[in-house]
Amino acid sequence: MASDPTEQIELVETGETFRQIVFDDVDGEEIAYLTALSPKEYDPVDVMNIYTLRTLIEILFHDLKQYTNIENFHSQSVNGVLFELLCTLIGYVLVEWFWHCHPLRGGVPEAIRIIRTRWNPSLRSYG
Structure with a gap:
């Protein structure tokens, strides 16, 4: 259950005031x-x-940067960069799907290694 949506918290360091919303998770922790x-515009559930x-999107981008070469593009055009981003995202989603269908101890990195070595032994690096 959410707390009173009008509860305000002031940060000591900055003096800024924020609205506090408290929920109980499935384990009963706040x-x-x-x-x-x-x-007025966002009820507690919307927040x-x-x-x-937002957290899930940040985790996705962290994983994309960690497991792919997403920071370095081969293309210099906007369309080329968008194409590389889309292909990388599709590839990452497929690797995640493979990993969830066939759980491995090494997680996503191990799934990438297995896909690389079994799909095309000549592929030695990604990107």
């Missing part, structure tokens, strides 16, 4: 969100959904 989103999706 999860607190501090937000500047208006209570929780927005921040949960």
Whole structure:
């Protein structure tokens, strides 16, 4: 259950005031969100959904940077870079799907290694 959406918290360091929203997770532990989103426009459930999706997107981009060569592009054109990004995203989603269908101890890196060696032994690097 969410706390009172009008509860305000002031940060000592900056003096800024934020709206605090508290939820109980499935284990009964409290999860607190501090937000500047208006209570008139965003109810507590919307705030929780927005921040949960934001966290998932940040994890996706972290994983993309960690497991792919997404920071270095071969193309110099906007269309080429978008094509590389889309192909990398599709490839990563397929690797994640493979890993979830065939759980491996090494996680995504091990799934990438197995796909590389079994699909085309001549591929020695990604990117």
